Amino acid sequence: MPLATNDVRRFADLDDTDRAILSELAADGRLPNNALAERVGVAPSTCLTRTRALRERGAIRGFHAEVDPAAVGLPLQALVSVRLTAHERAAVDAFRARSVRLPGVVAVFHVAGAEDYVLHVRAASADALRDFVLDHLAVDPAVQHTQTSLIFEQARGMG
Amino acid sequence: MPLATNDVRRFADLDDTDRAILSELAADGRLPNNALAERVGVAPSTCLTRTRALRERGAIRGFHAEVDPAAVGLPLQALVSVRLTAHERAAVDAFRARSVRLPGVVAVFHVAGAEDYVLHVRAASADALRDFVLDHLAVDPAVQHTQTSLIFEQARGMG
């Protein structure tokens, strides 16, 4: 089946007000609607309509709390580069589907270049990180090679 | 001065209810307090107290809208590995402080291993991505080498 991933209309008709709303909500996802309306310079009800439209268009994918990894007992983070044995579509898609469900996986990047995937993972300890790689990746016949880089520090940009 | 980065009390006294709240809010940051209370099995006022405490403890760092990069005109994403020329603390910290303020930077990871930093960046086009690397990284005397890997697809895990 053909994949219609090119939704051009997405950012074709994006107002200045829309961009302002996205920017404000990216910075503070719990900003009340009336406060948001005042910041972007429209009436609250108008702002609500805009925000709902952005949600339904897919411009806003969702709202999430940013949780301190250490608070949930996962103080360690790592980037794990993964090279697959085969590169057909089925094998690649299957690996992505599997990896996103693994415990501790924050994000999965399918990348171009020498490596196929980069996994952003959290772990409770160095042992747990090692176990994660060995038990879930190294044993996977689809995985040819992995390289784990511990994250010393992470900082968020502004997009 | 010594750096007190080991705040053990952070997850020393974390209730089962607290963990449930964090999990729910990570999945849906706009979940109303009374609905959240029902899901975790406490009274709304209790739930509000818990949530506020988690915020002030730093367990919840903030709330953010997840915005589709394509919607804001930045359809391309990449992971840029950066190796620095010097590895003294001052140089490393300075680079992090600079890189998080660069336009299009989503996240900055200071990693162990062959590379020093991995930058998660967004760009409007291949040209814009090239310009970003050349204008902001290649010209930086603190940067020895970079390697850019285009992101084909990104998926979020469940933590």
Place this chain on the structure above:
DNA sequence: CATGAAACGAACACGGT
């Protein structure tokens, strides 16, 4: 398509258990 007013529902502070 944006606006204002009116009904609805949630957030917040208090006193009680």
Place this chain on the structure above:
DNA sequence: ACCGTGTTCGTTTCATG
């Protein structure tokens, strides 16, 4: 500490320009 209640405030809908 947790819970129920009342007040305050934000959200949502509808009618209108």
